[in-house]
Amino acid sequence: MTTAPAPARSAKLGEAAGRNLHERIANTLGERIVGGYYPPGRALPTEIELCGSLSVSRSALREAFKLLAAKRLIVSRQKVGTLVRPRAEWNMLDPEVLAWHLRAAPTDAFVTGLFEVRKTIEPSAAALAAERRTPEALARIEAALADMYRFQGTAAELTSADLRFHQAILDATGNYFLASFGAVIESSLLASFHLSWDGAHHTPEYSLRQHQGVMEAVRDQRPADAYAIMTQLLRSAIEDVRESLIRRQRGAAAVQGAA
Numbered sequence: 001m002t003t004a005p006a007p008a009r010s011a012k013l014g015e016a017a018g019r020n021l022h023e024r025i026a027n028t029l030g031e032r033i034v035g036g037y038y039p040p041g042r043a044l045p046t047e048i049e050l051c052g053s054l055s056v057s058r059s060a061l062r063e064a065f066k067l068l069a070a071k072r073l074i075v076s077r078q079k080v081g082t083l084v085r086p087r088a089e090w091n092m093l094d095p096e097v098l099a100w101h102l103r104a105a106p107t108d109a110f111v112t113g114l115f116e117v118r119k120t121i122e123p124s125a126a127a128l129a130a131e132r133r134t135p136e137a138l139a140r141i142e143a144a145l146a147d148m149y150r151f152q153g154t155a156a157e158l159t160s161a162d163l164r165f166h167q168a169i170l171d172a173t174g175n176y177f178l179a180s181f182g183a184v185i186e187s188s189l190l191a192s193f194h195l196s197w198d199g200a201h202h203t204p205e206y207s208l209r210q211h212q213g214v215m216e217a218v219r220d221q222r223p224a225d226a227y228a229i230m231t232q233l234l235r236s237a238i239e240d241v242r243e244s245l246i247r248r249q250r251g252a253a254a255v256q257g258a259a
Contacts, residue, residue: 022063025056029064030096033073033084035104043081044074071097098188106191108245114188115238119231121181122166126214126230127223129172137172138219144168145215152204159193165211169230172218196240210236 029050032038044050051058065082068074071091076082091097092113101110129137147161166189167182182189197204210233217226 021056022060023067025054025060025064026067027096027100028054030068030071030073030100031103033068034090034097034100038084040084040086043083046081073097093184095184095187098185102187102191106195106245108242111192111195111238111241111245114185114192115234115241117185118189119234121178122169122234123227123230125170125173125175125178125181126218126226128175128178129169130218130221130223130226132174133172133218133221137168140168141165141172141215141218145211148208148211152208155194155197158197159190162193162197162211163189165215169214169218192237192241195244196237207233207236207240 029038029044038044045053047058047061050056051061054061065074065076069076071094072085072089073091074082075085129141133141144161144165144167148158148165151157151161163182163186167179170182171179173179196207210229213229214226214233217223217229
C-alpha cells in the first residue's frame with residue numbers, strides 16, 4: 001500500500017485555531033487518518049512520539065483520542081497501542097469525519113457512497129414533501145430556488161442556496177428524522193454541490209431546470225413526479241461531480257509531470 005505523504009509541519013495542529021487544544025489535536029489526527037497517512041489496521045505513533053511531534057501534553061492528546069474513539073476511528077489495545085479502525089467501522093455521518101474526508105480530497109468511492117445515500121433518501125423525501133408541504137414550507141423552497149437563479153456565477157452563494165433548497169425539501173416532509181439528514185451531512189452536501197456546479201457535463205441552466213421541476217411538483221402536490229425529477233437531478237449531479245474530479249486529477253497529474 002502506498003503511504004500518503006507526510007502532512008506539512010506548519011499545519012500540524014490543523015486550521016481550527018479557535019478550538020480547544022484537544023479538539024485541534026483530534027482535527028489534525030483525524031485528517032491524517034482519513035487521508036491515509038495513518039492507514040486502517042495500523043498503530044498510531046506512541047503517545048511520546050505524538051506529544052513530541054505535535055508539541056502537546058499527554059493529557060491533551062488523551063482527550064483527543066477520546067474524541068476520535070467516539071467517532072470510531074481508533075481503538076486502544078493493551079500491549080499493541082492505539083490502532084486505526086477499519087474504514088467500514090468509522091462513523092461516516094459524523095460531520096467532522098465528513099469534513100476531514102473533504103479536506104483530504106474526496107475520492108470517487110467517497111462521492112459514490114455519498115450519492116447512494118442521497119438517492120436512497122432525497123427522492124422519497126421529495127415525494128413526501130409533495131404530499132405534506134405547507135404554504136410556509138413551500139415558500140422556503142421557492143425562496144431558495146429564487147436565490148439559486150439570482151446567484152448564478154457566484155459559487156459560494158449558489159452552493160449555499162442549493163443546500164437550502166434541499167434542506168427545505170427535507171423540512172417540508174414534516175419528518176424530523178428526514179429533516180436532520182441535511183444538517184448531519186451539511187459539509188459534505190456543500191462540497192458535492194460545489195463539485196457538481198463546477199462540473200462540465202451539464203450546464204447550470206440544465207440543473208436549475210431540474211430544481212425548478214422538483215419545486216413545481218412539490219407545489220402542485222405530484223409525489224410521483226417529485227420522486228422522478230429528484231432522482232434524475234441526483235443522477236445528473238453525480239455525473240457532474242465525477243467529471244469535476246476527473247478534471248482535477250488530470251490537472252494535478254499535469255502539475256506533477258511538469259515538476
